[in-house]
Amino acid sequence: MTNRQAVLVASDLDRTLIYSRRSAELPPGSPVRLRLVERDADGAPLSHLTDRAAQLLAELAEEAVFVPVTTRTVEQYRRIRLPGPAAGGGAGWCPPYAICANGGRLLVAGEPDPDWAAVVAQRLAAGGVPLPEVFERLAGGGGGGSRARAGDAWLLRQRVAEGLFVYAMVDRERLPADWLAELTTWCAERGWTVSLQGRKLYLVPRALTKSAAVAEVVRRQGGRSVVLAAGDSLLDADLLLAADHAWRPGHGELADRGWTGPRVTALEQRGVLAGEQILAALLARVRGLAG
Template identity: 55%
Template sequence: MTAVGPVACLDLDRTVIYSAAALDLRTPDHEAPRLLCVEIHKGAPLSFLTEAAAVTLRELQDVATVVPTTTRTPAQLARVRLPGPPARYAIASNGGHLLVDGVADPGWDAVVRDRVAACAPLAEVYAHMQARSGTFVLSLREASGLFAYAVVERAALPAGWVDELTDWCARRGWTVSLQGRKVYAVPAGLTKSAAAAEVVARCGGGGPLLAAGDSLLDADLLDAADAAIRPAHGELAATGFTRPHVAVTAATGVAAGAELLDWLRDRAVSAAMSVSGSL
């Protein structure tokens, strides 16, 4: 196939888009950036990016295949309306679903079933989390029939609870990630990087993979990328995640989202020019 431009896989929550609680605005109110709402949930605004970030995202779309890459289920992802045209490809359920023009690809669904077969079944992990839940767990849910997550009260979360869950899950081929108020338990075979590699292949395989993410569930994606960036906040920042090819923003919160989109656009422009010059 003919070489094409770069593919940019972007985690959404706390990377590109932010809830009001995660904005982390550090300026006086009258100097705060103008915000664009990109998600409504139950009739109320939920997720935002800056207007400047929205412009940059459109510029990135002009030079790269932009792929929303999220742990959200397809239904949760459908609530997000990013600037620009609908994405040709999107990755949902932490790589569990590859959406093509908004529809789950059945071939990829089959691949995922094979990848998670070696891990303990969801029912076992869900039952364990349910048995060890307390008043600090506000809700416990299954997602896409693939993984589970608990919405927790962070202030009431018992010391060691996440570490104990992590150890228990690891012995059964599952990983655990704490993101905001959610504790995710995900089969190790369910990865964003595998789905990203599939998108790169479908796009011709000629352009580099660029990526951005903030959580442990994004680590494999950042590792797999040719160049990547993470915000200076979040789970990866807390664990000191570093790689030679992974940049870190100077800003935190929604300002980091704008900064990392600038960085990705500049890398995508350079990559697109390089690919164009080689044809």
């Protein structure tokens, strides 16, 4: 195993490394320069990181196995153009591995791996209520209490991602706290996790985890990698706890809950500068391990 293969860096993307202009939390007139890494389906600018973060990520990818880990679908992930090693083509570089759909899809050289998809399907079939029941519960079918209905003002639209989990766009200002609490309890009793990230509400089977997909990458790397990780949401918690060391920013679902772990560094920095700080810490740890 080479020094580069000895360290695997698994990081969430949205609001961990890359940010919209709004979530960047930069004050007016800030001298920090942002680099565009994603346009939306209509071609409008969407996600950014700082110029310094782009350089740090390129260096990190030279010195360790960098694995993007996201809840995005494969199609959504492919819109992102991450800066990478100069030898790999710079902007638009394709990492050797990427994990999408919260661990449900493993991309190898940019293409979904069918063997991992089969493993995930088998695990999901073994436990929890089926996806259609959860989808209907979110839309207002079945059950009682203060559930949402498709016409409710706070539930804007809902989708099924990769046939694996459900997500919805919500109006957080109108979202009733009692409804969210009730939905979380209902899902937990049936083997599903609820995560609210910005305006997106995710309902994900408990058997579908980022840490399991990262463990598969480690196995394919020979099973001897030190794993470093970063993330900001409840869906990243299993990944952070499974890593040898991990970082979370001062914003997001985990920070709002005051969540941490025995090998997790909780940063105070918020916004896009937290992404820069995370990459600097990851690169320093990779170089320390090499040394």
